[in-house]
Amino acid sequence: MNKTWVTPGGVHPPENKHQSVTQSIGQLPIPETLVIPLSQHIGAAAIPCVEIGQTVLKGQVIAKPAGVVSIPMHAPTSGTVSAIEHRPIAHSSGMLAPCIEITSDGADTWIEHEGISDYEHISPAKLVEMVGNAGISGMGGAGFPSAVKLNPGRQRPIDTLIINATECEPYITADDSAIRERAEEIVEGIKILSAILDHPNHIMIGIEDNKPEAIEALAPHVEGTGISVVVFPTKYPSGGEKQLIYILTGKELPSGKLPADIGMVCLNIGTTYAIKRAIIDGEPLVSRVTTVTGDAVGIQRNYDTLIGTPVSHLLAHNEYNEQAGGRVVMGGPMMGFTLPSAEVPIVKTTNCILAPSYAEIPDDEPAQPCIRCGMCAEACPASLLPQQLFWYAQAQDHERLEAHNLFDCIECGACSYVCPSNIPLVQYYRAAKGEIRHARDEKVKADHARERFEFHKERIEQAEREKEAKRAARREAALKAKANPPAADKINGASGTKPEAKPSSSAAEIIAAAQARAAAKQASPEDQKAKLERTIAATEQRLIVAEEKLAEAIASDSDKQAVLSAAVENTRQKLQQSKTKLAELTA
Amino acid sequence: MIELISQNPILAALVALVGLAILFGALLGFAAEKFKVEGDPIVEQIDELLPQTQCGQCGFPGCRPYAESIANGDEINKCPPGGQSTINAIANLLDVPAPELDAEHGEESEVKTVAYIREDECIGCTKCIQACPVDAILGAAKLMHTVIADECTGCDLCVEPCPVDCIDMLPVEETIADWRWSIPVQPGQMIATDRRGELASQPNSEDAA
């Protein structure tokens, strides 16, 4: 039996998982349209590589990754690309984001795809490339590109592989039902991961003790593989990466570091399944298991959902009763967020759609003043001081917030859950984190602007210095000329190049020389004529524009009429002058 | 000698005090040489906190001169682009109270703006290029002038010099990447007539009657 450790704090909210595991994973009818957001992951948004009107097959690449920390997107079903535009997505701001909409043709035809069965003899780099091409990102909720996570670099040997089957949040049973039905494939996926990571010494599946069926399902498949299924007592939030690492290994992940820095890699069990499908079956990530639950829906069940399925499609299929509950939550009751509308699509990180009734999750009670009881600090699984963070967030004291490790907060909500004054603590921390990040960005921009300004000053000063130097040189030359005997009259360049200033002792001679230069600059009559004609043409054009503007201004009775009519007059006069000059020349 | 001093108290007092003064004076003089300080690094630290738009709204020709002035005791609330957050940061650094932004120098605007040249009207005079403190305008004499939006700090200095008035300050659109959570309402504000924190001198419809 593997030893397990106990994380500090944590709470035991009512589990409410039994409602959604009474049936097997269901299939949904294909929705009419699917909307695939280009950014469903941490990193740069994908770039579309299809056009509107193009026919696509299931699994076809519709968006390419942008850079290293990015993933491609694939068509979840066959059909036609009907739009590439901004659409509402599942984001707390309610703002729109770029998406690709596909109108399904109902046939659900797969593109030709092929996996490899002998992954042990393929190089890890190639396997990671396949994972990347399949568009797999963390399906536990964070959405970090898995190919990047599986590529920790040769200088970081991986000693422990942890598969996260905890699913600690109430209501969600997506991973639980996936394990019950797909245990064999999941174990296959773990073996693939082991091959990618050069066979780490320890491979553990961390699972809570409230999933006996899943544990039983895994048991026969892990026998003799070296993979241990480590069961530990249920507590929220044990499923957080740092918390799970501590429970299974007793090691604390230092602030600001990644698990790879201590020789560990932690992946969600759903992601593991997706990796198996990608490598062995050659299928990119186009669907995931999503729990639909809550008392406001008639049927509570897990479904194999296509990425991009509108939430309304899910709800309609499950007899959603809008009157029974005030909101639809994407995610669980602790870390999920209320959707701005049901017309948003499911993304790769959506593990649950929760439609609670008013009785299940009542409206928020108004927050009351903090009584400094300290319950929040007792509940915090990251051993932070939520009370202090709250006071400093209110006072917007960024220095003190960072000193109290604000960025180590995993926003699990345990502190808000226990607060007797119903203070929405996590919202304070999110706001404070946003403020601090914004201030950091502003600082970077300001530093950049300062650099440019200093360079600008430098440049001006340099130009001044050069001008000074030239002036000094010319003065020197003039003085030297005075000392030397005066030279003959200077020659004028026929092509109009500025001749060098020849030394001349008397003022009259200097003036004569300058006049001669000016005359030389006039160049030939043909050139002059051509130049005048060009000027006339340009001035005529300007006149037309100016007259148009004046007409507009008169039509709209704007107060710029006087200014514009003066401009028109000016341009007319200039045109007249140029025409006169041309006439003189040709005469 | 000691007897002379001991018997003559006034002389003793004089000698003692003068002696002590000379001794300590010498020690301090030596220390002053050893601990000589050049320059004033506080100016650097204040300059780091200013937004570097070089807009001149504070009355100084740039952010560094204003930082120097603050180091010499000037008011810290003259920078509108920096806004209240900059005032708070400087107050925190210098351990002085943080006043409100001085409205005389401008208002803090919520929306960031960036300059945009209407190219149809540009005459290529380079006056705006010379005015821009961060060289964010691309162009040359008689050639098209364009603002590089990423480099523009929104300082407004190019709008004035333009002889054809073809520069607009357009607001920058907020994208989903810029969106931030807003801080929740202070807890405990449940009673409607509870004027916690506000001065009671403000009349409202109930009291004015």
Added chain:
Amino acid sequence: MQEFAVILVSSILINNYVLVQFLGLCPFMGVSNKLESAIGMAAATTFVLTLTAMASYVVNALVLEPLGLIYLRTIAFILVIAAVVQFTKMFIEKTSPLLYRVLGVFLPLITTNCAVLGVALQNTSKDLNFVQSSLYGFGAGAGFSLVLIFFSAMRERLASADVPVSFRGAAIAMITAGLMSLAFMGFSGLV
């Protein structure tokens, strides 16, 4: 050995210069807004107190008493204190310009800190030897530092707390100082 412990406990806790003898209140209230400046001030004052206790003992023993100039004690001690503070000021200006800027006028005001002169004069009135005087000086500084740091930590928390409008700022600080003083008076009778 025991004697040293008694001196330290006495000067730090029982007869705390700030909260029990009410000396040195000016920097106590003035520099306690932020923890960093309070720590800097505490260090500076402890340094000044220790050096002053030692120097004033030496001046008293070698110059004032042999020449029968006891009546010049106050002036001579002020001279010593001013010199030590000036030296401290130069040292801080060199090593930490930010602290120098933050302490501002309170740094030269250590000269007029009645705790410093108080320690010097009390040492002479109690007729202590050099080691005891220095220990008293150091203990006074340590007690001042302890209380100043506690107080500034409390004031920082008060700054972001929900204090009624009429109490904000100096008022709640004074009340807090009074309550701290009550607490420290509980030490009396310890030794």
